[in-house]
Amino acid sequence: MLFPLKREDPFAPPAAYKAREDGAPLRVRLAYGGDAWLVTGHRTARAVLSDGVTFSSDPTCPGYPAFPLFSKRPVPGHFLAMDAPDHTRLRRTVAAHFTAAQVRARGAAMTAAAAGVVDAMREAGSPGDLVASVSVPLSGLSTSEILGTPLEDLDFFLDRTRDLQRHDVTQAQRAVAAGRLNRYLEKLLLKKKRDPGDDLLSDLAASVPDDGAEPTEDGLTLKEAVGVANLLVIAGQETSAGLLSLTVLSLLRDPAQGDLVRSDPERWAEPAVTEALRYWTLVQHGAARVATRGTELAGQRIRAGDAIIVHLASANRDPAVFAEPDTFDITRETRTHLAFGHGAHHCLGSAVSQAQVQRAVVELFGRLPALRLAGDPRAGLEFLEDMLVYGLRVLPVAW
Template identity: 40%
Template sequence: MTETLGIHGPETAPAFPMKRASGCPFDPPPELTEQQRRGPLTRVDIGEGRIAWLITGYEDQRKLLSDPRVSADFTKPGYPSPVKRTSQTSSVGFILMDDPEHARQRRMVTAPFAVKRIAAMRPRVQEIVDGLIDELLAGPRPVDLVQAFALPVPSLVICELLGVPYADHDFFQANSKVVINRETSADERDAAFARLGDYLRDLVGEKQRAPGDDLLSELAERVDAGSLTREEAAGIGVLLLIAGHETTANMIALGTLALLEHPDQLAALRDSDDPALVSSAVEELLRYLSIVHSGRRRAAVEDIEFAGQTIRAGDGLIFPTDIGNRDPSVFSEPDTLDVTRDARRHVAFGFGVHQCLGQTLARMELQVVYSTLYRRIPALRLAASVEDIPFKHDGAVYGVYELPVTW
């Protein structure tokens, strides 16, 4: 017998997102783990009387994320937006679109993220990482690793890839923080999106007049050719600029903290010169931490019979990939950090046609960082207790606001 999901749903639906347990900053919320044990589908309350389906199993997430009846378009009825939708929400480019428009725009920026192009960037990323570590070693201690290292590495890389002046990093980092904070008001988020959109729109215009060897210049050429509007090019730029530094910066800082709290795993990584182990450690940290912790959001556009339930057209779906990556049917001892584990099957980058475009770049940056930072500063340690570290419980992307370290 199937059940249908009403717009208001049962009063007993647990609230989502759920809170992590005190003292367990690297683990998904206990209630989320319990929901996974109960079965593949459950109803959750996402606020304001809205009820959505929560899909917790690894295989179920992959199946539905690749189902054409499941839409990423935020304008679809029932889309379970984590924040109030505003006139500026579309400023994040193709990430909130479906095919064929999603595919059309995504294809325009695929080439710079191809494996060979990213591999060619590795020496430059190594140079950036080494330069910032040189500054760390020459500077005062303790130091906030977030501001001195974790944020500058991906910000410098994405700026060079896009053709954005790094001198403007304070501006786009500040506005990015407003955009991805779940507690930001709709007006504040609108204003931040508008500032970023205006900035990228002006920059695309500059690239039209004086193109360079960068991705924004390639987009500007498409604007000149009529295959993109300047507004669309700016939206793609906003998406890549935010995603290109926020996610990797949080993985650098949170991954470092996780390793410092697991000294045996840190030692195994630090003392090895095996690139395969470094790659394995990156995949395991992506699985173990899964920093997109508000769930990937979708809407059903047709009725779907799934796991004995009827997901109706217009129902919202949430995929918490952090708990998918802790599914014990896929990963043995999933709550254990093991840098030797083969974790390549994780869904930290999502799954299906909306799988993260920049994952090859993120992997390469993390490989360079994790193979360099702890080797060059072998005595790296926390300069504060874990209890005093400010975690980003209020963000769409999980991490830490500060990470005081010394050596």
């Protein structure tokens, strides 16, 4: 079987990847070269993601799968593609900005930002495009507030992040986009080192020693700081925008689910967003690993050097864990979903992203109770099938 396959239905992962009853991985031929084990069962996926010793996230390891957008060369600061202790050290430098306490502290700002973009869309008049009017600008506001990036440069970040996540761009095009983004971030970090603010990039800049000196044990090189900033910009922008668009689409496609949220937005926004994460699973192709030693997964023998791909979307539709998994149901228990991964590499910004999207759902369904899809729901939808993070290009709505 080939991986990745194109979706037959934009509302579901490829049917061929459906989780087996025994949870055993599937053998697949990678479109980018080589073979791999494809993990589709929920319990097996959790086992792989929670074991950072047997399964490595380092793409420089022999046998690591040829995977979209991953470099075989080490990228300073990109801790998502690292194992402990480097992963632990780099993640720790920014973790304080994504704690539950920080999310609570930003609550009023998140509400104000969501209310502002919803009001702007309403003032522009019905119909409108929810992606362009609400999802993208709100994600940009959130990223700017946390990282400290200038809001006026949002279009620059959008263009660069989408160039870096598209599957059809060449390596040369991706290198140009990465170079432009990294040069921008380096200049911004050096500026914040001279004139710091109350933001994540200022803290990163403060950890970089002056005049090319060696960093302390808890410090970073300038290249590492740029890499961490690069990773957070790319991950934050598209994830929040895609999650909001897809959550609203799901609620507007199903009148019963939408009415439930309208009846009490404060109560139902959180379960709606959590179910959207399970149902859509934004990271399209999942998580790549390589076995560092021989082991067994659901009865299948795995050898050292075998490539592993954890298909998060299929794991989140495993009928052994989620009843009627192809149904969007905000009343179900979905907290065990794997949309943000699991274990040491669980998405650092997941709580912030979810909280911001929840506030947007509250504002949308509270301020615009007549919100509905405009025109033919399927004809007017454009999904980001060519991107690492799933979402919508356009979502026509009226109210």
